[in-house]
Amino acid sequence: MKHITIKDVAKKLNCSVSTISRAFNDKYDIRKETREHILATAKEMGYSPNPIAKSLLKQCSNQIGVVIPEFINAFFPEVIIGIQEVLIKKGYQVLIMQSNESHITELENVKTLENNMVDGMIISLSLGTKNVDYYKYLISRGFPLVLFNRVSNELETSKVLFDDYKWAFFATEHLIYQGYVKIVHFSGPSGLVISQNRKNGFLDALRKHKIPFDESSIIETGFMISDGEREMEKLINENNLPEAILAVNDPTAIGAMKTLKKHGYKVPYDVALVGFTETKLAELIDPPLTSVAQPTHEIGKTAARLLLEQIESNGIFVPQTVILNGRLNIRESSMKLK
Amino acid sequence: MKHITIKDVAKKLNCSVSTISRAFNDKYDIRKETREHILATAKEMGYSPNPIAKSLLKQCSNQIGVVIPEFINAFFPEVIIGIQEVLIKKGYQVLIMQSNESHITELENVKTLENNMVDGMIISLSLGTKNVDYYKYLISRGFPLVLFNRVSNELETSKVLFDDYKWAFFATEHLIYQGYVKIVHFSGPSGLVISQNRKNGFLDALRKHKIPFDESSIIETGFMISDGEREMEKLINENNLPEAILAVNDPTAIGAMKTLKKHGYKVPYDVALVGFTETKLAELIDPPLTSVAQPTHEIGKTAARLLLEQIESNGIFVPQTVILNGRLNIRESSMKLK
DNA sequence: ATGGTTTTCGGAAACGTTTCCGGAGAATAA
DNA sequence: TTATTCTCCGGAAACGTTTCCGAAAACCAT
Numbered sequence: 001m002k003h004i005t006i007k008d009v010a011k012k013l014n015c016s017v018s019t020i021s022r023a024f025n026d027k028y029d030i031r032k033e034t035r036e037h038i039l040a041t042a043k044e045m046g047y048s049p050n051p052i053a054k055s056l057l058k059q060c061s062n063q064i065g066v067v068i069p070e071f072i073n074a075f076f077p078e079v080i081i082g083i084q085e086v087l088i089k090k091g092y093q094v095l096i097m098q099s100n101e102s103h104i105t106e107l108e109n110v111k112t113l114e115n116n117m118v119d120g121m122i123i124s125l126s127l128g129t130k131n132v133d134y135y136k137y138l139i140s141r142g143f144p145l146v147l148f149n150r151v152s153n154e155l156e157t158s159k160v161l162f163d164d165y166k167w168a169f170f171a172t173e174h175l176i177y178q179g180y181v182k183i184v185h186f187s188g189p190s191g192l193v194i195s196q197n198r199k200n201g202f203l204d205a206l207r208k209h210k211i212p213f214d215e216s217s218i219i220e221t222g223f224m225i226s227d228g229e230r231e232m233e234k235l236i237n238e239n240n241l242p243e244a245i246l247a248v249n250d251p252t253a254i255g256a257m258k259t260l261k262k263h264g265y266k267v268p269y270d271v272a273l274v275g276f277t278e279t280k281l282a283e284l285i286d287p288p289l290t291s292v293a294q295p296t297h298e299i300g301k302t303a304a305r306l307l308l309e310q311i312e313s314n315g316i317f318v319p320q321t322v323i324l325n326g327r328l329n330i331r332e333s334s335m336k337l338k
Numbered sequence: 339m340k341h342i343t344i345k346d347v348a349k350k351l352n353c354s355v356s357t358i359s360r361a362f363n364d365k366y367d368i369r370k371e372t373r374e375h376i377l378a379t380a381k382e383m384g385y386s387p388n389p390i391a392k393s394l395l396k397q398c399s400n401q402i403g404v405v406i407p408e409f410i411n412a413f414f415p416e417v418i419i420g421i422q423e424v425l426i427k428k429g430y431q432v433l434i435m436q437s438n439e440s441h442i443t444e445l446e447n448v449k450t451l452e453n454n455m456v457d458g459m460i461i462s463l464s465l466g467t468k469n470v471d472y473y474k475y476l477i478s479r480g481f482p483l484v485l486f487n488r489v490s491n492e493l494e495t496s497k498v499l500f501d502d503y504k505w506a507f508f509a510t511e512h513l514i515y516q517g518y519v520k521i522v523h524f525s526g527p528s529g530l531v532i533s534q535n536r537k538n539g540f541l542d543a544l545r546k547h548k549i550p551f552d553e554s555s556i557i558e559t560g561f562m563i564s565d566g567e568r569e570m571e572k573l574i575n576e577n578n579l580p581e582a583i584l585a586v587n588d589p590t591a592i593g594a595m596k597t598l599k600k601h602g603y604k605v606p607y608d609v610a611l612v613g614f615t616e617t618k619l620a621e622l623i624d625p626p627l628t629s630v631a632q633p634t635h636e637i638g639k640t641a642a643r644l645l646l647e648q649i650e651s652n653g654i655f656v657p658q659t660v661i662l663n664g665r666l667n668i669r670e671s672s673m674k675l676k
Numbered sequence: 677a678t679g680g681t682t683t684t685c686g687g688a689a690a691c692g693t694t695t696c697c698g699g700a701g702a703a704t705a706a
Numbered sequence: 707t708t709a710t711t712c713t714c715c716g717g718a719a720a721c722g723t724t725t726c727c728g729a730a731a732a733c734c735a736t
Binding site (some may be wrong): 005006007017018021022025027049051052053054055056057058165185 | 721722723724725
C-alpha cells in the first residue's frame, strides 16, 4: 500500500534527498560513482520518482490532453493513434476525454485537463460549441492548443485541416462525369466549418458544370449512420429520389445505403453514393463505397508535432495551419453502369 | 500563465487558507455565511482547487486507469464508452492507454498509471502477456484491479467475462443444423483463455453431433482482418475449402470473406461464415455476417461497477467474476441455401 | 603555506492542498 | 458570577519532489 519515496532511499543510503534527486535528474554536481550507486539501490528498492509531486513543483505534468466529440465512428480513434505515436516517444502521456458532442461536457473536460496541469491540448470541437471564449482565454495566456477537424475561425492557434472544399469538389465532379445530374448533398451541421467547406465544394462543382440546383439539393444532417438512415427514409417517403448523393461522411452514406437496400433500391443503379472520411467500412460494405480518404494517422501525428513545437518554443510561437491531402477512392457505389 | 491558488483567495478575503479549504470541502466547522461568501468570491476569481496538490496529499487521484491492447477494432472503444458512462457520473476521470498487444508497453502503462496514483485500473491483457507477476504484486497490496475479456486464471481479482464456450458451442451447432459438415475454426492465439474457451465450445459441439474433426479443423490466427485474409488465402491455395468457418471474431471472419470474394467464391454458397464479438460491420457487410453479439457497453459498465465496489469497500473485498450473456445474430453468411 | 577555484553534497524553501491541534470568543449551565 | 461546552477560525505540518544557497573538502597555482 505504501509507496517508496525519495526519503526512504535517502535514509537507506545515509544521504540527503537532494543527492538522490540529483542522481535521478542527471545533474552535473554529483560524483559519478555516487550517482550509479544511488540508481542501483533505488532500482533494487523499486523506487521511481512520483510524477504527481513533480507536476506540483514544476507546474507541468508531461501530459497532453485530447478532447474529441465522440468515440463511435472510426475517425477519431484513428487520429488518436497518430497522436499517441508521436507523443509517447517524446515521453508524454496522453489523456483522452470525449465530449459527446456537448459544449458543456467539452468545457468541463478542458477545465479538468487544465487543472491537471496538462502541458497542452489537442481538441476537436463538439457540435454544440458556439462560444469559444474559454479557448480565447487559454490562447491569450499562451496555453499550447492545437485544433483539428472541427475548428473555429475565431481562434488563432495551430490547426490541422483537410482540404474539404477541394475534395468535395472533386467527389462531386466524379459524380457529374459519371453522368448523374440530379445530385443531392447530405451536408453536416451548418455550424461547422467542415460542413460549410464541403457544401461549398459541392455547390461550386455543380456551378462549374452548369448543373441546376436549388435549396432541396442540400439536406442538412448529422454525422451518424442513423442520420443518413433518417434523411434517406424521408426522401423515399417523399418519392423524391435523387440520382446520386454526396454524403458529408461515410456513416451517413452507409445509413443511406442501408435504408435504400431495405426498401429494395439498388446502389448505384437507383441511387449512387459517395462518402467522405474513408472508414474501413467503405471497402467492406456492399456495394463498396466510393469515398474521400482522409489521412487520419497523419492528422494525429501532425497535430501532435504542432503541439510539441509550441510547447518547446518558449512563447515566441506563430500558429500554423497545416492542410493535409487526401484521395478519392472510387468504388462501385458511384459508378454509372449501363 | 499563473494559476489562481487557494492563497490568492485567502489573501483577498483576509482569512486563512484552511478556512478556504473548509469552505470548499463542506466541513462542519465553518459558518454558513462565511462559506457562501468564500465560494462566491472564489468563483468570481476563477479559482478551483488544484487536483494535483490534492492527489499528492490524499495519495489518490480520483482517476481510473484503463489499459487495452488495441484501439483498431470496435470492441474496446465500445467497452470504454460503457466504463466512462459509470465512472464519470461518480466523479472519476478515465485515463486510457493502449498496449499495442505488447507485454512491455502494457507494463509501462500500468506503472505510469500507478505512479499517477490512479485509484484503480481496468485492464484487458495484451497478447504478449505471459508473466503476470506484477499484477500479483498489485493485488497482494490490495490495489483495486478489474480484468475483462483477456484475463488470466492466475490472478485473483474481479473479472468481467463472456461465456465464450457456450456461445461458440451454440454458433457451431447453428452451422451443424444448417447441414454443414466440414467445419473449420479460425481460433485466436492459443495463449488466451478466450481463445481456448471458444475452441473448446467449437470442438464439443462437433463431438456432441458426432462430426468428425482432426487437427486441420483448428487454424490458429490473430484478431485482425489481415489475419483472416492470410489464413483464407492459404486454404484457397491448398485447394482445401471447408464448407463453413467459425471465426474467433468478426474481423477475421470479414477478412476471410474479403478473400473469398476476391477469388470469386460466394458466401455462404461456397463457404459459410460465422463471426464473434458482433461489430457494427457485421450487419453492414455483404452478405450480412452471422455473429455472436457481446454486450460491449454492459461489459464496460460492469467492470466499472466492480471496480467501484472494490474501491469503496475498504480492504474487505471478495473478488467477483461476472459472466455476461450474449446472443447469436443469424444472418445470411451462414444460411444453407438450396 | 596561502589563497582561490572547483567539486560534491546537505539544508531548506517551495509547489497547492488538507487536516490536526489549539485558541479565542460566544453560548450555555450551574 | 464562574465554569464548561460549543462554534468558528488560524497556524502548522504533511504529501514527494526540485532547486537554490551555502559549506566542506579537495584541488590547483603561486
